Amino acid sequence: MNEMTANAGFKPAVPSWLSGLLKGPQRLRLPIYAWLVALVIIPNALLLITSFMSSSGGAIVYSPTLANYQSIVGSMTVQTLIFKTIAVALVSTLLATVIAYPLAFYISRNLVRGKTVAALMVIIPLWISLLMRVFAWRVILGEKGILNTVLLDLGIIAKPSSLFLYTPFSVVLTFTTMAIPLVFVAAYAAIERVPFSLVEAARDNGASKFRTFTSLIWPLTRQGTGIGIALAFLMSIGDYVTPSMVGGINGTMIGMAISSQFGMAGNWPLGAAMAVYLMLLVTLLLGGLFMLTRTRGVLTEVDVGAAPQISEWSRLSSGQKASRVVKKVLFVLPYLLLYAPLLVIMMFSFNDSSVQALPLKGFTMKWYSELLANTALLSALWRSVELALITTLVGVVVGTGFAFVFASWQGRGAALLENLIAFPLAVPGVVLGISMVMTASSIGIAPGMGRLIVGHLVFVMPVILLVVTARLRRVDPSFALASRDLGAGRLVTFWKIQLPMIRGAIIGGALLGFTLSVDEVVVSLFLSGTEPTLPVYVWNQTRFGFTPSVNAIFTCIGVISLAAVIVAQKLINASHARSTSHS
Incomplete structure (x- = not known):
């Protein structure tokens, strides 16, 4: 009896490391x-x-x-494809930086009225379907496309040229236009953080505009700009769909070679080795980029000084007037590159012809009417929306929860874990898709919605996490502490105090995550199986046949995306105004 009593009261020893994980803050970090x-x-x-x-x-x-x-090392074909892929990514990223950085600088330092609108108009294409923009460039650059038609009418060329499409030029041009918003966002944010007072001090001490830029503005903005450059480079190097659509055989990149090993070739180990090899090269290149753009020290908040004064037109000399006109013309050109594809798709969605070429045959709405009868396209559209909604909802819940843990986590391990969770964002799309299909196959998740949800969460949740965490770290914690001291529970404090302060960040992160999910094609190609999302469906259409209904659905998506961005911007501004008034 005594032995049974003793055994009943026996508790197995819990390892110290496990006991530590189940207590205090560590318990919140388990997820x-x-x-x-x-x-x-x-x-x-x-x-x-x-x-x-x-x-x-x-x-x-x-x-x-x-x-x-x-x-891989001994194959001249693989080495050539890798060199070609990296070269195209570097050139397109460099061109995008040359366009985006001056544009960001001009908007930040030369515009007063309409500044926010001008910046937002550069960013909006990020929320417009990638395939829509890529397909539009194919229409613009084709032998019967808009560019050839205009050049023929102007008498610049005697016959349609084949030099514009299915060439390295078309691939670089398309990647450049896709990368401009990515570099612009990072550069604009970095330039906006440079206080005017520092620029004023440099000019007061006799520094020229060029010297002020090279010695002050560029050193303070190159690190932030480097992040945008890295994102643009990763986008270009991991995308094999875009080169295939506008480059044809000449657009074959290493991503296509890797994906073929998981398709017709059926050699997963070789495909995995090629992916790892590519990742090592990308890591080395990005490491070199961050070393070149690294800035010592931290720019703390200081007096921003007076806003730049824009001289009235009547007070300018003839040379200054000419300079301002040239700047405004150059200021408009990037917008033409960004929005020409969107206008082309919209124009052809109302064209009464199944041929994507000029001249237009007449106005029609039949392609929009056909959408209702195209069950395959509508199923793909609904699948994309359903996937994006589920992924965004889970991403918001998980990402916001993780953001609160990271915002209050003091220690070296916090930054490391945050970077590791965000690691999939730094992985080329083809490599991410391969790693996720291998994981799903190993645990028995069949191709379809299950795989897609898991695969999309890997990159959607970190985006939301980074956006919300950045906002939380700027929120004064004394508000939440005061609420708790007054007897409010954690849930009430979150709902009444903290959520209103970060609502704008959650909305912005959710909108970005939703857009990334809806528009993702490279990862989805590996995971969708026989249930394609809309981007995968359109990709298949462009390869095996085309229906102008795609123009109509793209136009609808573009209009809805623009409306969503405008509504989200208003909600974010309203939330920011409320949080500012509370603080």
Whole structure:
């Protein structure tokens, strides 16, 4: 009896490390650890391990080997594709930076009226379908496209030229226009943080405009701009859909070679090795970029000084007037690059012809009417919306919860874990898609909505997390502490105090996450199976046949996206005004 009583009261010893995880703040961090292991570490570990395996008859042979890497290093074809991919990404990113940085500088330092609208108009294309913009450039640059038609009418060329489409030029041009908003966002934010008082001090001490820029403004903005450059480079290097659409055979990149190993070639180990090899090269290049753009020290909040004074037109000399006119013309050109594709798609959606070429045949609404009869397209559209809604909802809940943990986490490990969770954002799309399809296959998730949700959450949630965390770290914690001291519980404090202060960030992050999910094509190609999302459906249409109804659906998506951006901007401004009044 005594022995039974003793055994009944026996409690097994809990390891100290596990006991520590289940107590205090560590308990709140468990979901972060679980997310990191399940959706970041395991997929990349599977990718790395598979790269050292071999393949036989389409099946993986689990015997370690370096043959895949030896094959990559010794293959002139693979090396040429890698060099070509990196070269195209570097050139398009450089061109985008040359366009976006001066544009950001001009808007920040030369505009007073309409400044916010001008900046927002550069960013809005990020919320417009990527495939819509890519397909529009194919229409513009084709032999019967708008560019050839205009050049023929002007007498510049005698016959349609084939030099504009399915060439490296078309690939670089398309990537450049896609990268401009990414570089602009980072550059504009960095330039806006440079206090006017520092610029005034430099000019008062006799520094010229050029010296002020090279010695003051560029050193203070290059690190922030470098983030945008890195995002643009990653977008270009991981996308093989865009080069295929506007480059044809000449647009074949390493991403297409990698994806083929998981398709017709059926050599997953070699595809995994190529993906790892590409990631190593990208890491080295990005490491070099961040070293070049690194700025020592931190710019703290100081007196911003007076806003720049814009001289009246009547007081300018003839040379100054000419200079201002030239600046305004150059200021408009990037907007033409950004919005020409959107206007072209909209124009052809009302064209009474199935041929995407000028001249227009007449006005019609039949392509919009056909949308109602195109069940495959509508199913793909609804699947994309459903996927984006689920992904965004889960991403908002998880991302906001993680943001509160990171915002209050003091320690070296916090920054490391935050960067690791955001790691998928720094992975080329083709590599991310491969790692996720390998993970889903290993745990038995069938192709379709389940895989898509998991795959999209990997990059949607970190975006929302970063946006909300950045806002939370600027919120004064004394408001929440005062609420708790007055007897309010955690839930009431969150709902009444903290949520109103970060509502704008949540809306902005959710909108960005929703757009990324709806528009994602490279990752979705690996995960969708026989249930394509709208981007995958359109990609298949452009390869195996085309219907002008795609123009109509793209136009509808563009209009809805613009309306959503405007509504979200108003909600964010209203939320910011309320939080400012509370503070």
